[in-house]
Amino acid sequence: MAYAEKRGTGKTPWRARYKRPDGTLGSEPGFRTKKAAEEWGEDQEAAIRAGRWQDPERARTPFAEFVPIWMAAQKAAPATTIKRQRLLTRHLIPGFGTTKLCEINIFTARAWGNKQTCAQSTVGHALTLLSMILTGAADAGYLLANPMYGRRRQSDRAVHDVTQQQGAVGHVEDDDEEVWAQPEDAYQLYQRMGGVEGLMVLTACYTGLRWGELAGLHRSNVLLKRTDELDGKPFERIVFRIDPKVGALHEVEFALDEADLKRWHEAEDARLVACQEKEWKAKRRKEPKGQVRLYLGPPKNRTSSREVDLPPFLAQLWEEHLKEWPHEYVFSTPGTEGAWWRRGNYSRVLRPAADGREAIPRKRGYAGRGGWEPILPEFTMRGARHTHDTWMKEDRVDRSLRFKTMGWAVTGDIEGVYEHVTPQMRKERLDALEARWERSQRMALAQVS
Incomplete structure (x- = not known):
């Protein structure tokens, strides 16, 4: 007793x-x-x-001691695991490492978040991860419940700067909103970038594929023919297929192990020797903490494995592209032996096209270049995905086809269980996209004249 x-x-x-x-x-x-x-x-x-x-002693376990237990119980993609490790080592463990699990709550989490000087999106990701870990602590019997569950972090948008207000009184520009394109914007980017780079951004806007799904597309999964029946007649459509096993290119920064570091030092030694032989000045580079690796793997989730219909104009552009394209992966970098795109490499092409660039006059040894006016500042490939869904909403594409096209799962929704995609839905979406393309060309011709 x-x-x-x-x-x-x-x-x-x-x-x-x-x-x-x-x-x-x-x-x-x-x-x-x-x-x-x-x-x-x-x-x-x-x-x-x-x-x-619930054992009170377990609730007093320091956060840093429980983290390895929680991480060992998770099954996540390499990119997700590495992102979590980065958030933990750079933010959460320095902030909460010695704090007892029972002493972490929404108040202490908000107080910590308000002191951070990094990007607010990073703070948000860190607090989401913190809440996930506390839920794991509750599941493992360390806590009675997660005190952060269902509690939203206070947004810094509550503090307004009157200089940001534009237009009507009370309207404040949302800086975090993804920039999306009108059809004429997508056409201008396609024309300005040209080649495979322009086709990539145009394809993203008219299909909604994710960056990794585009960058990992293989010849065997493009321009596939599918035939349905519509009004008693054959209805043929051209599709891209996202493979369930190797349908996406993943770009992940892995920590270097001892063998990797040894190979890096050997390569660096060889580089320095080669520079000395050529009498070039060279300094030893700083040892890297990680290495970015590209590999093909499954797309984001189960429903991301899908087929996406192409409007007729885009299928025609793709037929022309493949006739001259020598590589197996249809969006590999030009001028190489079929190397995959990296996000940073492609950004160096997209950024000046969307944001504009200054002219550089001709000088000795340099032919110069013309200046570009901005077309769509801050537009990204993620924005192209936002673009496609926005267009489908505007064109009143049925929700079932929107979700299937974007690769989204319908969870906890009885309507999603009973609704299905029909050939008529597919035709209406393709007709609407074709009309957008024709509109963009008319507007481009009007601007020229």
């Missing part, structure tokens, strides 16, 4: 003693009165008998 012991003469001299499930005595200090200590101990024994007891 639980009882109380007096320890010391301070403001909280009493501690509770109670019998734990294994028969040993547990204790909890910090009570002002004997009665309070006895009642707390009796509550613990009652919870033990009812099978709902």
Whole structure:
């Protein structure tokens, strides 16, 4: 039976003693009165008998000690695991490493987030991960519940700068909103970038494929023919197929192990020797902490493995592209032996095309270049995916086809269980996209004239 012991003469001299499930005595200090200590101990024994007891000692486990336990229980893609490790080592463990699990709550999390000087999106990702870990602690019996579950972090948008207000009173520009394109914007980017780079951004806008799905496309999965029946007649469509096993290119920064570092140092030594032989000045580069690797793997989730219909104009552009394209992967970098695009490499092409660039005059040894006016500042390939879904919404494409095209899963929705994609839906979407393309060309001709 639980009882109380007096320890010391301070403001909280009493501690509770109670019998734990294994028969040993547990204790909890910090009570002002004997009665309070006895009642707390009796509550613990009652919870033990009812099978709902949580060990207070486990709740006092430091956050940094529980993190490896939680990480070992997770099954995630390499990119997700590395992102979590980066958030933990750079942000969460320095902030909460010695904090007891039971002392982390929405208040302490918000206070920590408000002090951070990194990007607010990074703070948001870190707090989301913190909440996931606390949910794991509750599942593992370290906590009764996750105190952050269902609680939203206060947004810094509540603090307004009147200089950001534009247009009507009370309207504040949302800087975090993804930039999306009108059809004429997509056409201008396609024309300005040209080649495979322009075709890539145009394809993204008219199909909604993710960056990795575009960069990982193989010849065997493009321009496939599918035939349905519509109004008693054959309805042929051209599709891209996202393979369930190797349908996406993943770009992940892996930590270097000892063997990797040894190979890096050997290559660096060889580089320095070659520079010395040519009498070039060269310094030893800083040892890298990680290495970005490209590999083909499954797309984002199960529903991302899909087929996406191409409007007729885009299928024709693709037929012309493949006639002259020598590589197996249809969006590999030009001028190479079919090397995959990296996000950074492609960004160096997209950024000046979308944001504009200054002219550089001709000088000795340099032919110069013309300036570009901005077309769509801050537009990204993710924005192209936003673009396609926005167009489908505007064209009133049925939700079932929108979700299937974008590779989204319908969860917890009875409507999603019963609705299906029909050939008529597909035709209406393709007709709408074709009309957008024709509109963009008319507007381009009008601007020229």
